[in-house]
Amino acid sequence: MSATGIGASVRRKEDHRFITGAGRYTDDINRPDQAHAYFLRSPHAHATINRIDATKAMAMPGVLAVLTGADLEADKIGGLICGWMIHSKDGSPMKAGPHPALAQGKVRYVGDHVAVIVADTYAQARDAAEAVVVDYTVLPAVVDTATATKSKTVIHDVAPDNTVYNWHLGNKDETEAAFKAAAHVVKLDLVNNRLAPNPMEPRAALGVYDKGEDHYTLYTTSQNPHVARLVLSAFIGIAPENKLRVIAPDVGGGFGSKIFIYAEETVCVWAAKKVGRPVKWNSDRTEAFLSDAHGRDHVTHAELALDANGKMLGLRAHTIANLGAYLSTFSSSVPTYLYAPLLSGQYNIPAIYAEVDAVYTTTAPVDAYRGAGRPEATFVVERLVEKAARQIGMDPARFRQINYITKFPHQTPVIMCYDAGNYNASMKKALEIADYKGFPKRRREAERRGKLRGIGFSSYIEACGIAPSAAVGSLGAGVGLWESAEVRVNPVGTVEILTGSHSHGQGHETTFAQLVSDRLGVPLEAVSIVHGDTDKVQMGMGTYGSRSGAVGMSAISKALDKVIAKGKKVAAYVLEASEKDIDFKDGKFSVKGTDKTLDFGSCALQAYIAHKFNGQDLEPGLKEGAFYDPTNFTFPAGVHIAEVEIDPDTGVTTVVNWTAVDDFGVIINPMIVEGQVHGGIAQGIGQALLEGVIYNKDGQLVTASYMDYTMPRADDLPSFKVGMTTTACPSNPLGIKGCGEAGAIAAPPALINAITDAVGHEDVAMPATPKVVWRAAQKAVSKMAAE
Amino acid sequence: MAMKMSGEVTLPASRDVVWAKLNDPEALKACIPGCEELVKDDDTHFSAVAKIKLGPVKATFRGKVELSELDPPNGYVISGEGEGGIAGFAKGGAKVTLTDAEGGGTLLSYEVDAQVGGKIMQLGSRLIDSVAKKYADEFFAKFAALVAA
Numbered sequence: 001m002s003a004t005g006i007g008a009s010v011r012r013k014e015d016h017r018f019i020t021g022a023g024r025y026t027d028d029i030n031r032p033d034q035a036h037a038y039f040l041r042s043p044h045a046h047a048t049i050n051r052i053d054a055t056k057a058m059a060m061p062g063v064l065a066v067l068t069g070a071d072l073e074a075d076k077i078g079g080l081i082c083g084w085m086i087h088s089k090d091g092s093p094m095k096a097g098p099h100p101a102l103a104q105g106k107v108r109y110v111g112d113h114v115a116v117i118v119a120d121t122y123a124q125a126r127d128a129a130e131a132v133v134v135d136y137t138v139l140p141a142v143v144d145t146a147t148a149t150k151s152k153t154v155i156h157d158v159a160p161d162n163t164v165y166n167w168h169l170g171n172k173d174e175t176e177a178a179f180k181a182a183a184h185v186v187k188l189d190l191v192n193n194r195l196a197p198n199p200m201e202p203r204a205a206l207g208v209y210d211k212g213e214d215h216y217t218l219y220t221t222s223q224n225p226h227v228a229r230l231v232l233s234a235f236i237g238i239a240p241e242n243k244l245r246v247i248a249p250d251v252g253g254g255f256g257s258k259i260f261i262y263a264e265e266t267v268c269v270w271a272a273k274k275v276g277r278p279v280k281w282n283s284d285r286t287e288a289f290l291s292d293a294h295g296r297d298h299v300t301h302a303e304l305a306l307d308a309n310g311k312m313l314g315l316r317a318h319t320i321a322n323l324g325a326y327l328s329t330f331s332s333s334v335p336t337y338l339y340a341p342l343l344s345g346q347y348n349i350p351a352i353y354a355e356v357d358a359v360y361t362t363t364a365p366v367d368a369y370r371g372a373g374r375p376e377a378t379f380v381v382e383r384l385v386e387k388a389a390r391q392i393g394m395d396p397a398r399f400r401q402i403n404y405i406t407k408f409p410h411q412t413p414v415i416m417c418y419d420a421g422n423y424n425a426s427m428k429k430a431l432e433i434a435d436y437k438g439f440p441k442r443r444r445e446a447e448r449r450g451k452l453r454g455i456g457f458s459s460y461i462e463a464c465g466i467a468p469s470a471a472v473g474s475l476g477a478g479v480g481l482w483e484s485a486e487v488r489v490n491p492v493g494t495v496e497i498l499t500g501s502h503s504h505g506q507g508h509e510t511t512f513a514q515l516v517s518d519r520l521g522v523p524l525e526a527v528s529i530v531h532g533d534t535d536k537v538q539m540g541m542g543t544y545g546s547r548s549g550a551v552g553m554s555a556i557s558k559a560l561d562k563v564i565a566k567g568k569k570v571a572a573y574v575l576e577a578s579e580k581d582i583d584f585k586d587g588k589f590s591v592k593g594t595d596k597t598l599d600f601g602s603c604a605l606q607a608y609i610a611h612k613f614n615g616q617d618l619e620p621g622l623k624e625g626a627f628y629d630p631t632n633f634t635f636p637a638g639v640h641i642a643e644v645e646i647d648p649d650t651g652v653t654t655v656v657n658w659t660a661v662d663d664f665g666v667i668i669n670p671m672i673v674e675g676q677v678h679g680g681i682a683q684g685i686g687q688a689l690l691e692g693v694i695y696n697k698d699g700q701l702v703t704a705s706y707m708d709y710t711m712p713r714a715d716d717l718p719s720f721k722v723g724m725t726t727t728a729c730p731s732n733p734l735g736i737k738g739c740g741e742a743g744a745i746a747a748p749p750a751l752i753n754a755i756t757d758a759v760g761h762e763d764v765a766m767p768a769t770p771k772v773v774w775r776a777a778q779k780a781v782s783k784m785a786a787e
Numbered sequence: 788m789a790m791k792m793s794g795e796v797t798l799p800a801s802r803d804v805v806w807a808k809l810n811d812p813e814a815l816k817a818c819i820p821g822c823e824e825l826v827k828d829d830d831t832h833f834s835a836v837a838k839i840k841l842g843p844v845k846a847t848f849r850g851k852v853e854l855s856e857l858d859p860p861n862g863y864v865i866s867g868e869g870e871g872g873i874a875g876f877a878k879g880g881a882k883v884t885l886t887d888a889e890g891g892g893t894l895l896s897y898e899v900d901a902q903v904g905g906k907i908m909q910l911g912s913r914l915i916d917s918v919a920k921k922y923a924d925e926f927f928a929k930f931a932a933l934v935a936a
Contacts, residue, residue, distance in 0.1 A: 043875040043905025110904065130872035286909050698902065704909030 005518030006734075009671035013524070014509040023250040026204035026219050027282045034206070034278035035064055037268055038125035040115040040132055041290065042107035045141035045362040045699020046155065049103060049134060052115060057131040062124035064275045066132060067267070068115045069104035077101065077270055080261060081235045082327035083478040086165050086336050086358075094165040097156025097360070099326040101236075101263040101270075107136075108155055108325035109362050110701050111290025113263045118275050122282075141362045141699030145322040146299045148359040155325060155360045164323055164332065164358035169340040170316075170414050175353035178314025182305035186388040192376045193766045194297035194322070194693040195686075196709060197369050199504075201252025202283035203262065203292065207269035211276070215243050218269040222248035222532075223258045223502050224542020227479070229534050231261045231329070238269055241534075248532040251504035255683070256368035257292045258504065259544050260329035264291075289704040294693055295369020297322040298335065298376050304384045310394050312403045314351040315343055317380055321358045321366075328367035332358065337415075337475050338373025338463075338545075344412035345381035346423045346459045346637055347403040352413045362699045368544065370683055370744040374462040382458045382749035387762055396753075397431060400459050416463060418635045420727045423459065426661045430639040433721050434659040439643070452646040452780055453656075456753025457639065460746040464738030465550030465634035465731075482629035483547070484540045485555035487516075487563050489622040491608040493601025494526045500540010501552030502532050506676070506740065508548060511668045515553055515734075519560045520600055521587020538625060546636070546738030549668065554732045555628035562624035566607070570622070571598045573613040574606050632731040636738055638662035640681070642750040646758050648781045651774025653689060653755060658720045660746065665729040665737035673739045674722050680743020681720055686712035687744070688751040692767045710767075790879075790903070790915050795896040796927045797888045800934035805885055805893045806860035808934050818929040820922050823847075831855065835867065839877070841903075841911035841918050846874030861885055875905020899923070 004010055017023050054066035080099040087093055098104070102113050115132055119125035140153040148162045155162055179185060206219040216239050222228045225246040233241045251258060268279045283291075302317040321335030340354035371378075389399035404423040411417045431437075439455050446453035466472070469480030486498040495516055501508060513527040530536055543552070564584050571589035572579040581592045590597040598606070603622075606612055610620035643657035660677055667673050690710040694702045703709040728735030748766060755764050755773060759780040765772055798805055808814040812833055816825040824836035833852040838845065850869025857863045866880030879901025888894040903915065911918070 040873065041905075043908075045904075110909075126873070286906065290909070698904065700904045700908045700912075702908070702912045704912075707910070708913060 002518060004524040005514055006666070006668050008514065008669065010510055010514055010524065010669055012507045012510045012672065013513065014507065025201055025250045025252060026206060026221050029206055029219050029249065030280070031206065031208055031278040034280050035118050035120060035275055036122040036125050037271065037279050037281040038117045038122060038129050039113050039264060039281070040117060040129045042103070042110060042112040042114055044107060044136055044138050045110050046139040046153065047107050047136040048139060049105060049107060049114065050137060051135040053133040054115065056133070057117060057128040060124065060128040060131060062120035063117065063128045064120070064277070065118045065271065066115055066128070067102065067118070067271060067274065069100050069102040072100060072102055073104060075270070076237060078236045080263065080266065080326070081231060082329060082332050083231070084330055084333035085476040085478070086167055086332045087476070088165045089168050094332055095156065095159035095163065096327050097158050101266040109364050110699055111287070111364060112325065116267050116271060118271055118279055141697065143361055143363060143695045143697060143699050145297055145320055145359065145361065148322070148361050149357070155362060159360055162360045164327065164360060166355070166357050167336050168353070168355045170353035171351055172353045174351040175314045175316050178351040179303070179305045179316070182313055183308040184306040184388070184392055186304040186306070186384060186391050188302050188384050188387055188762065190300045190302065190380060190383060191765055192296045192298040192300070192379055193687065193691070194366070195295040195369055195691050196289050196693050196703070197255045197257035197292050197295060198288070198711060199253030199255055199257060202285060202288045203258065203264065204282040205265035205268040206278060206280045207272035208278040209272040209276070215245070216269050216272065217245045217247065218265060219247045219249065220265045221251050221258050222246065223251070223254045223504055223544055225502065225532055225534050226500060226540045227542055228261050228265070232266060232269065236266055238266070245535045247534070248502055251502070254504045255370040256295065256372055256544060259542065260293055260367055262291070285706070286704045289709065290701060291364060293328045293331070293365045293367035294324065295366065296376060297366050300380055302380045302384050304388050306388060306392065310392055310399055310402060312347050312349045315349050315384070316353045317343060318355045319357070321356055322361050322363065323358050324361060324363045324365035326365050328365035331365060331367040333477070334368050334373045335376070339377050341415040342374050342377035342461060342463060343381060343414055344416065345378070345385070346405060346461050348405050350413065354414070363695050370680065371462070371741040372545065374741065375745045375748060378458065378460045378745050379749050382460065383752060386457060386749070386753040386756070396457050397427060397436065400457065401427060417632065419632055419731050420729060421635060421637050421663060422725060422727050423637060425725045426637065426639045426663055427459065429723050429725055430641050430659050430661040433661065433723050434641040434643065434657060436641070446645055450648070452648055452758040452777060454644050454646070454754040454756070454758025456642045456750045456755070456757055458746045458750035458753065459639050460742065461635055461637040462741060462745050463633040464546035464636055464741070465630050466545040466547050467630060467633050469629050479541065480629065481541055482627050483551040483555040484538050484625065484627045485552070485559045486538055486625040487556065487559040487623065489563060489604045491605050493522060493604045495520065495522060496528050496530055497556055498530045498537045499552055499556060500537060500542065501548040502543040504543065506543065506548060507669070507672045511549070511672060512553060512556060514668050515556060516560065519557070519564070522600060546740035549736040550634045550729065550732050550738050551628060551630050553734055553736060554630070555626050557733050558626035558628050559624045562626060563622060566622060566624060567600065567603045569618055570603050570607045570613070573618070574598050574603070630732060634665065634729045634731060634737040636662065636664050636742055638742060638746065640746040640750040642747070642754040644751065644754040644758055646755065646773055646777055648777040651770035651772070651777060653768060653773050655685060655716070655718050655751065658718050659723070660720055660743065661723040661725060662739065662742055663725045663727055663737070664739040664742070665726065666735035667724070668736070676739045677722050677743050678720055680741060681747045682712050682717055683744040684747020685717060685751060688748040688766050688768060689716065690767050690769070790901045790919055791899065792916070792919055792923065793896070793898040794923060795894055796931065798893045798895055798931050798934050800893060802860045802885050802887065802893045805895065805934055808930070809863070809883065810854070814933055818926050818933060820925045825852070831857070835869070837869070839871070841907050842914045843910050844874050844907045846871035846907065848877060871905070871907060873906060875903060875907040877901065877903045877907070
C-alpha cells in the first residue's frame, strides 16, 4: 500500500478550502445585474386559489415580475415529474397528480408555491409578496398517514381515496403457509417517524439566460446536475439539453434531499428569460423545513414466523407510506423497491410477503433521505427480530446467529441476490468490542444508581451501488443507473478525472484521486477531480444510495484500464518493443526482462507529441472514457450494538456505548469511511431520540425551525467504537460495497432495542424523547418496586 | 394551530356600562393590543388592522370582525379573521358572558378558540399560548381602566 493509494487514510484534499471559507457554493456565485426571487407560499394546508391579485405588488419599488402558475402554463412549462413508475397489485399505474412548479388552481401543503416575486433585491421581493392578494377557499387538511385513505377530502382528482398505489412483493401463499406451520408468531406495530433532511447548506439556485446564444445556465444545489438537466429539458421543457447548462458547485450536504428537481430552481431558470436578468434564490431555514422533501413516514404492521427451534420461517409486513402532497422525483421507489427487497435482512427467511399502500396527504412531499427505504426495512426487521428473541427467551445475538445467511450467493424471496458477506464475523467482533459478556454486571451496577440500563442490536443490511440499468428499468425506473468517467491525461502527466458522481461532503476529490494515484503511480497532487458541471463532464447519474464508490469509481477504474492499455501501446513504440512485452507498475512502463523503462509522465508526453509512431497505426493523445453499468447491487452489512442508560425520574436516555462493526468491502480511505459511519450513526440517533416532523391536524407545520426540531449534538453522542470486517464485493472491479448510509440505517433499531430492553417492554415510539421514555420507564419502575 | 383559552375578570362597572363599551369601536381599539384601526362597517361588523408580534414574527393583520349571538347586556360572540400576508393568517372567536359579580361590578368570562397558520405558526407555535394569555391580560387591564373611568 502506498502512502496515498487505496487503503491509506489520506487527509481530505478539499477540506482546506471548506474550512478556510474558500469553498464556492451556489449562494457564493453572483452575476452582475442579478435579480432576486421570493416565493410566496401557501399558509394553508389545502385550499382552492380563486384569484391572485398582484397589481399592488407590481407597483412596488424594484419589482420586475410577479409570476404564477398561469404564466407557466402560458409558456407551456410542464410540471415536476416522478421518475419511477410503480404499478399496483391489480396492474394499474400509480396515480400521479399534477405537480406544477407554481400552483395552478390549488395548493396542497403549507409552503406550496403560489407565486414568485422577482425584484432588484431580496428585501424588495419579500416586501412585495406582502402586497400580493390571494383569495383562497380553505379545504380540509389530510395529515395522518394511517387514515389518509379514509378521509373524505380528495387531494388529487386522479386519486379519489388518496391512494397512490397498492403495491406488493413476495409470495403471499408461501408466506401464509409458513405462518400456519409456525410454532411462534411475533407481531409488532411500528411508526417510522418523518424527518426533515437538514443539510448544512440550504437549497439555492441562480438562473442565467444568455439572449445572444439563447442559452440557459442554472447554478443549483444538486447531487446530480445531469439528471436535473435531463428533467428540466426533456420533461419540464425549459430548453433543449444543448441549450441548458447545469452547474452544481460545492454543495454542503444533501442526504438525498438534493437529488430531486424542485419548483424553485425550475422557476429561477425560467424566470431569468422572462425578466431578462439572472434570478437568484436562496432558501431560508424555515423554507427548507417546509419545502425540502422529507424522509421516512411509514406506519407498519409486521409479523415473523418461527419454528420450535427459533428458526425463521416467514415474514410479512403491511406498510402505509406517506408520500405527501405530490410525488417527488424518486418518491415512489422509496417505500417499494428500496424497501421491501431488504426485508430479508441478514437472515435466511424462506418466505416473505410485503404490501405497501402509498398515500397522499396535505404535507410536504416525501422522498429519499439517507438510506431511503432501507432504514425503514431495517427498523422493521431488527425490531421484530429483537422482540422475537425476547418472546422465545433466546439471547438476541444467538437468535440472530442461528438465522444468519452463511452461504453466498444467496437468493432471497424478495428480488435481491446477496453476493458476499460474513455476518457472523461482524457479530463476533461486535460482541467482543462491546464487551457483551460484561453487560449484566454493568446493568446491576446501573440499577444500584437507580438507572435502567439496556442493550440493543441491529444486524443491518443495505443494498447500495444502485444499480444494474436493465434491472431497475424492469422495476419501473425511468433512467439507467450506470456511471461515467473520463480520464484526461495531460501532456505533462497530470490527470483530470471527469466524473458523473457528485461530491457534497463525501470526499471524492480525495478518494477518487487515491484510486488514480494507486493505479497510475502519480502523486495525489497531480490528480484533479472534475464534477458537477454538465458542460465539462459527460452525462452522469450523480451521487445517492452509496453509489459513488461502487459505481462511480468502477467507471473510473474501467477508464484507467483503457488509459494503461493505450499507454502500453505508446510505450511499445518509444521503447521499441512489442506491446505484449510492456509491463506497467508503480508509474513506470518497462520492457520485460530489460532495464528499459518509460515513466508515466514521459509516456503521456510521447502520446501527445506523437513523434515515435504513425498516426495511422495509433491515435495520438491519452484520454479515455468509460460507462460502467453495475452487474448487481452491493450489500454492505454489519452489526451495531447500542447501550443506554435511562434516568427513570426524568426519562432522559444517555447513549453510553456504541459499537459499530461494518463490512464495506474494500476500503479506499479508512478515515473517510469512519467519518461516514460517525455521521450516519449521529443521524440515526437523531431519528431515534430527537427528530420528528410534526404537522398539527390543520396541516400546519409545527416543527419549522430549530426551536422545535431537535438535531443531534455532540453531547447527545458517545465516542463510537468502530470496527471493520471485510469480504470483498465480487460484483465490481474494486470490491467496494459503499458506506454512506450504513450508520443511519443501523442506528435507529439498535437504539430502540436498547431502550425497550431497559424498560422491559416494546412500547417505545420514535423519537424516544424524555416524555416518551419517562412514560415507558414508569412501567419498569413499578415492576422493579414490586420485585 | 388551534388554541383554546378561557378566563374571567371582574370589572368595576355595571353590566350596562360594560356592554356599551364592548360595542364601542373606539373603546375596543384602545384596548386591543396593537390595534391600529377598527372601523364600524355596520352595527355588527368592523374592519380591523392590528400589529401582532409572536416571537420572531411581527406582522400587520388586516381583517373583518363580526359580532353575533348578541344578548344585551349579557354577552355576545366576537369573531374575526385576519390575513397577515406572508406571516400567515389568524382566525377565531371569543364567547363573552357578562354576569353580576359578587360584591358589585361585572364578571366578564370568556372562552377563546383561535387558529393561526403560516409563518406565524411555523416560528411561533410554542409561544402562542403564552402570547395569547399576555394579550388577553393587556386587553382586560386596559378595558377595566376604561370602564372604571
